[in-house]
Amino acid sequence: MRLIVFLSDFGFSAYVGVVKGVILTLCPGAAVVDLTHAVTPFAVREGAWHLLTGYAYFPEGSIFLAVVDPGVGGERQPLAVRTRRYYLVGPDNGLLYPVLEQDGLVEAVALPRPPGVVSTFEARDVFAPAVAALARGEALISLGTPTTVRVPLRFHRRGRxxxxxxxxxxxxxxxxxxxxxxxxxxxxxxxxxxxxxxxxxxxxxxxxxxxxxxxxxxxxxxxxxxxxxxxxxxxxxxxxxxxxxxxxxxx
Incomplete structure (x- = not known):
């Protein structure tokens, strides 16, 4: 069973526990580790930096659930992706992009939104079930429709x-x-x-x-x-x- 690593801007809220509850209901015995939930609310670039500088310290094959999502319920894609060594699940808003670029994107799918889900809490209703499925060993391609990652995010650096x-x-x-x-x-x-x-x-x-x-x-x-x-x-x-x-x- 793959390790799940959770990053968000949820802070000290019940949202963190609810998302973990969904994962454990769908994949009993899953191991869930918190990277951080102290990302400044809505700060996608900050979350991307924490993800980029933290992911390689976890075992190969780990699944990263990353949710800093000011556009929740909007037009941005819900993504599940595979890199050379890891899996990542989260919004297509740049949050995952630096890791995909550094570790090498292999495969990406757009996750479906099941009928009747609450559009304001896709971490619970869309991302958590996908993470649980990956932790159970299901193939990434079975979770959604093949897609490309649409939103890049790069940190500015030019010389010094x-x-x-x-x-x-x-x-x-x-x-x-x-x-x-x-x-x-x-x-x-x-x-x-x-x-x-x-x-x-x-x-x-x-x-x-x-x-x-x-x-x-x-x-x-x-x-x-x-x-x-x-x-x-x-x-x-x-x-x-x-x-x-x-x-x-x-x-």
Whole structure:
């Protein structure tokens, strides 16, 4: 039986439990793990980043149920897809796209909406049954009609210009920019900010109250405030384009 990994913007709501209840009713004994339900409501790009940076830590063959779906019940396709190593179920709104691009899309089907389902809760009525069927070992093609993925989502990166992708629970500004080897300081530039920030290898190296740059757990640069919230000090919302350029390096 395949592991199920659940990501959503449902927060601390009963919706999470109800979706799991449907899965377990249709596939008793299924193992369901939460990746996160703390995605900012409606923030598809944020959810896509968490999915992209988290999926490879799970066993091959795992099924990802990903629901950040501001267009629920609308024209967007309900999808079930297979990549080289995983399965993903969720809306065709870009949420799944970075993983499909990175791991390699093999097969995709559009899931049917059964008669009488509630259009405002397709995670329960459309996606959960599909996930349960995959966990039982049913073939992807049996779940719907072959389709193509219609909505792309790519994170902006051009040279040393990227974007703030997520503000984490500690107020760190996570970017999609890789570190520059041996950099000691970075120039941070955006439409509203022009700063020079030191680089520290860990949070513990930074003096209390200092803004700095470090390499986060996803292997990309993040801007942090030692023992504080960088998001409160810098007006850089997710999606903001920034540049982080090394201005001196260790010799």
């Amino acid at each position: 210009e990227g974007e703030v992708v997520v503000i984490d629970a500690f107020g760190n500004l996570i970017t999609n920019l890789p570190p520059c080897p041996e950099a000691r300081r970075y120039h941070l530039g955006s439409a509203s900010i022009n700063l020079t920030l030191p680089f520290y290898p860990t949070y513990a190296h930074a003096p209390a109250g200092e803004l700095f740059v470090t390499t986060g757990s996803s292997g990309t640069l993040e801007i942090a405030l030692s023992q504080g919230r960088a998001a409160n000090a810098l007006p850089l919302a997710p999606g903001t384009k920034i540049k982080l350029t090394a201005i001196d390096r260790l010799l």
